[in-house]
Amino acid sequence: PHARDVDVDVVVVGAGQAGLSTAWALARQGFERSTGFVVLDGEDAPGGAWRHRWPSLTLGTTHRVHDLPGLPFRPGDEAAPAVESVPAYFAGYERRFELPVVRPVRVTAVDRTDDGRFSVVTDRGTWTARAVVNATGTWTRPFVPRYPGQELFRGRQLHTVDYRSAEEFRGQHVVVVGGGASATQLLAEISRVTSTTWVTRRPPVWREGPFDEHVGRAVVAEVEKAVREGRRPGSVVGLTGLLVSTPYVREGLERGVLERLPVFDRITPDGVAWDDGRSLAADVILWATGFRAAVGHLAPLRLREPGGGFRLDGTQVVGEPRIHLVGYGPSASTIGANRAGQAAARALRRELHPGMPLPR
Numbered sequence: 001p002h003a004r005d006v007d008v009d010v011v012v013v014g015a016g017q018a019g020l021s022t023a024w025a026l027a028r029q030g031f032e033r034s035t036g037f038v039v040l041d042g043e044d045a046p047g048g049a050w051r052h053r054w055p056s057l058t059l060g061t062t063h064r065v066h067d068l069p070g071l072p073f074r075p076g077d078e079a080a081p082a083v084e085s086v087p088a089y090f091a092g093y094e095r096r097f098e099l100p101v102v103r104p105v106r107v108t109a110v111d112r113t114d115d116g117r118f119s120v121v122t123d124r125g126t127w128t129a130r131a132v133v134n135a136t137g138t139w140t141r142p143f144v145p146r147y148p149g150q151e152l153f154r155g156r157q158l159h160t161v162d163y164r165s166a167e168e169f170r171g172q173h174v175v176v177v178g179g180g181a182s183a184t185q186l187l188a189e190i191s192r193v194t195s196t197t198w199v200t201r202r203p204p205v206w207r208e209g210p211f212d213e214h215v216g217r218a219v220v221a222e223v224e225k226a227v228r229e230g231r232r233p234g235s236v237v238g239l240t241g242l243l244v245s246t247p248y249v250r251e252g253l254e255r256g257v258l259e260r261l262p263v264f265d266r267i268t269p270d271g272v273a274w275d276d277g278r279s280l281a282a283d284v285i286l287w288a289t290g291f292r293a294a295v296g297h298l299a300p301l302r303l304r305e306p307g308g309g310f311r312l313d314g315t316q317v318v319g320e321p322r323i324h325l326v327g328y329g330p331s332a333s334t335i336g337a338n339r340a341g342q343a344a345a346r347a348l349r350r351e352l353h354p355g356m357p358l359p360r
């Protein structure tokens, strides 16, 4: 549908875990589907960023994808690629709850209107809304740091978003940059077919023993604090450390492929080099260096703090309570996105329709 000047209470931007949990919760809070709220999603089909994960990522190798509210995720096969099973679950979820997802619609700008609403400008027309929930995740904004000499490198550089299979590197030397879960997982995989070097800025933090709720809570509290202060939230995984108990990590440690070096200081045409005189020939540099929040379309609202982040109280932007960020900072995980979506919907009901009865 071409939607010039469709007016609703709430526009949700993005239909990943965060957007769908918000949509489910908005319906529960009594917002009417389509006339009260819509979800605008840039993808061609359901699944959010899970549509684009590398084929070897299975549910067995993820940290666990939590159920969306109201419908358990029962993947038949833990070894099936997540790139198939999660989008199939999301598709069923959208149908089951008749969620008003409109796609493909890419939001290019959110701004204030003269009558106190928001205009949501897209490549398929403009929606106006009394409130906006931003749930755009990070996948569309891969982050690659800059190093001297980078543009002279004659080999191949790619980010994890471009990774497909270790096979394409057979016979080449691969330098993997980054200290997170993606880096360790891809190293474990690539080192089976070719030689690798791992570089990280800081020594990795190995976490023995299981990841318990206590650790989870402490980490989320730390990110929450950053967001309350308007700092960039950073990655939750960066704070939890790397779980030694994860099979690919344990096995990578045993094979010695998770010995790390500090990040190089320069990139040369043939590889990488350190200021202490060391150098290394490389054919491939794989940047497993994470993501930034995909929030460029919010720029007209001028909500960013000098520290580069958004200052949030719960999911609300401080000073602009009708803009919510779900799946951002402390809620940038599947479980966090679930909870945040529900919190945002409750807050929006209080804000926009304090007297509205709850359905059933």
Ligand code: FAD
Pocket: 013, 014, 015, 016, 017, 018, 019, 040, 041, 042, 043, 047, 048, 049, 050, 053, 057, 062, 063, 064, 065, 066, 105, 106, 107, 108, 135, 136, 137, 138, 139, 140, 182, 294, 297, 326, 327, 328, 331, 332, 333, 334, 335, 337
């Ligand atoms: P997304 O799934 O990225 O959804 C955002 C949606 O918004 C997309 O459909 C996108 O197309 C759309 N969008 C973006 N910009 C626009 C725009 N301008 N206009 C319209 N639409 C737009 N978390 C866990 O809890 N457990 C795990 O095991 C786990 N494994 C992971 C493995 C990998 C490799 C990665 C990268 C992350 C993993 N995470 C995991 C993190 C988890 O994926 C995310 O926290 C969560 O899925 C994000 O959901 P989301 O809805 O915020 O984002």
